[in-house]
Amino acid sequence: MITLYAANSWGWMVSYYASACLGAVMNPVNTMLTPDVIEFVVHDCVAKAIYASPEKVGPTLAVKDRTDVRVLI
DSSP: OEEEEOOSSHHHHHHHHHHHHHTOOEEEOOTTSOHHHHHHHHHHHTOSEEEEOGGGHHHHHHHHHHSSOOEEO
8 A cells, every 4th residue: 555645746746557457456644634644544544655755755764764664655
């Protein structure tokens, strides 16, 4: 499971398609959600990776440290 926490962009499309090609399940989330809500979503869907746009990396680092997420892209 990969959580996609990025604004609509070319990178969003490529990451979604690449995940589908790999057979991974993508969980896109709204970029307006707070890090606390993202942490809840990540726990709920048991995500192992988060794909975040550059402006979301900072808030997402703390989520990575408190969850089972192994990779932050």
